[in-house]
Amino acid sequence: MTATFPDLHLPPRLLAPDATPADLAVHQRRYGPLSHGDPETLLRTVAESGLTGRGGAGFPTYRKLVSVAEAGRRTGRAPVVVANGAEGEPASHKDKALLRLSPHLVLDGLQLAARTVGAGEAYLAVEDGVTWLESALAQRTADPLPVKVVRLPRSFLSGQAAALARYVSGGAALPTHQRPPVRERGVHRAPTLVQNVETLAHLALVARYGAGWYRTAGTPTQPGSALCTLHVPGREPRVVEAPYGLPLGRLVPLEGARAVLVGGYHGTWIPAPEAARLGLDGSCLGAGVLAVLPVDRCGLAETARVLRYLALQSAGRCGPCLNGLPRIATAFRTLAAPGPQGTVRADLARWSGLVEGRGACHHPDGTVRLVRSALTAFAAEADAHARGHCTATDHTPLLPVPEED
Ligand SMILES: Cc1cc2nc3c(=O)[nH]c(=O)nc-3n(C[C@H](O)[C@H](O)[C@H](O)COP(=O)(O)O)c2cc1C
Ligand code: SF4
Incomplete structure (x- = not known):
């Protein structure tokens, strides 16, 4: 994997232009000093910037910071902040690249987020790179709040916010029916801010350079x-x-x-x-x-492999994952093989509707999104399969799917 910054897009923000890891001295030279300022001013700047989460859902960061800070005041418990570097998605490498190349940007963002919500504890949760991150932390003697690095088990689900909060609290890295949500009661039952590491890195830059600077990239409705x-x-x-x-x-x-x-x-x-x-x-x-x-590959076969992986990764605790996802994965395998399909497309559409919105976490919803888009994008391929042939000529697996245990 390489990390690059094509010069046609915008000047370097998060990643070093030469793709070399930045220690604290390099980081401070590159980005300048970090002022911790007062939380109200930072909150206003984050609101104006329009910064949204980079962990998948694109939730406005300002709203999350405010709600965790409020939950802390309401419950009288100092919140906990968790930097989410799990990156359970097998095809994603961006968070690992960021943590390797610009760890101090993430750690700056973590300190800023902690101060903004009045946190009493801070964690950085990752699947690997613990030693590297601990040495980065050891350089930061001026940080107000100590940060503990937590090594997560390798799984698609360990980065889901409730799973993460549970694991950091000493439980299994599995999502739960989370009522109230993690932002109200998460790690050690305290209000918890779970923020993706890339979001925190952007936060560190918004705090340094302001909302106007952040908005010089992107579009008016989707800045950054x-x-x-x-x-x-x-x-x-x-x-x-x-x-x-x-x-x-x-x-x-x-x-x-x-x-x-x-x-x-x-x-x-x-x-x-x-x-x-x-x-x-x-x-x-x-x-x-x-x-x-x-064009020489089969999108149905690729989707079938990913669906099998997603079904196996589910915690299998809620109905949609226990019954729905394995059935969907099996039906999709039928669709991916040229030959009679029977009612498989109608079954997939029906089961997708049945599992959607019914899990304790969004794993079934995300899986169904993939299924529906594949049924639409590869409708012509599915017709060809029903007639007994496949338009693909290369059947080598393409998308990375971890080996089954
Ligand atoms: C099944 C599942 C897996 C997830 N895995 C990750 C992950 O690996 N990393 C991550 O940052 N967010 C992951 N999320 C999203 C988190 O629950 C959470 O919304 C996110 O970390 C919040 O940070 P953000 O607001 O900065 O995006 C996952 C969500 C689901 C439903
Ligand atoms: S929906 Fe699936 S992955 Fe999410 S908590 Fe329920 S069983 Fe686990």
Whole structure:
């Protein structure tokens, strides 16, 4: 994996232009001093910037900071802040790249978020890189709040906010029926701010340079830039930073493509001609993955492999995951194989409706999003399969799916 910053997009923000890890001295030279200011001023700046979460849902960061701070005041308990570096999505590398290249930007953001909500504890949760991050932390002797690095188990679900809060509290890294939500009662039952590491890095820059600067990238409705992991067949996956609104065709080659998977395994397949008319859209960018499917590959087969993985990753506790996702994955495997399909497409549509919105977490919803988009984007391929043949000529698996245990 390489991390690059194509110079056509915007001057470097989060990643070093030379893709070398920045220690604290380099970081301070590059970005200048961080003023901790007063929380009210920072909250106003974050609101004006329009910063949204980069962990998948694109939730306004300002609103989350305010609600955790309020929950802290209401309950009389100092909130906890967790920097979410889990990156459970197998096709995403952006958070690991950011933590490797610019750890101090994330740690600056973590301190700022902690101060803004009045936190008494701070954690950085990651799947790997613990030693590297602990040495980065050891350099930061002036930080007001100590940060504990937590190593998470490798799983698609461990970065879900409730799973994360539970794991940091000493439980299993599995989502729960979370009532009240984590922002009210999370780690050790205290109000908890879970914020993606990329969001925290942007926060550190918004605090330094202001809302106006942040808005010089992106569009008026979607200001800023985002880290994306690009998958182009025949090339190493690449992490780049791009402004919202940038035409997708400037990020990935669309000629000779059948479709692009936007957002990752909870994302959306978009046919290449349609993708060529779209810009980078924060509302559907999910984990920031863009994966090109060439015309010689089968989108149904790729989706079937991912669905099997997603079904196996589910905690299998709620009905939708226990019954729905395995059935959907099995039915999709039938669709992916040329031959009689029976009622499989109607079954998939019906089961998708049945699982949607019924899980304790959004895992079923994200999975159904992928299913529906594949049924639409690859409708012609599904027709060809029903007639007994596949238009793909290369059946080598493309999207990264971890091996089953
Ligand atoms: C199944 C599932 C897996 C998730 N995995 C991650 C993850 O690996 N990293 C992450 O930052 N957010 C992940 N999220 C989103 C988190 O629950 C949470 O919304 C996010 O960390 C909030 O940070 P943000 O507001 O900065 O985006 C996941 C959500 C779901 C439903
Ligand atoms: S919806 Fe699925 S993944 Fe989410 S908590 Fe329920 S069983 Fe677990």
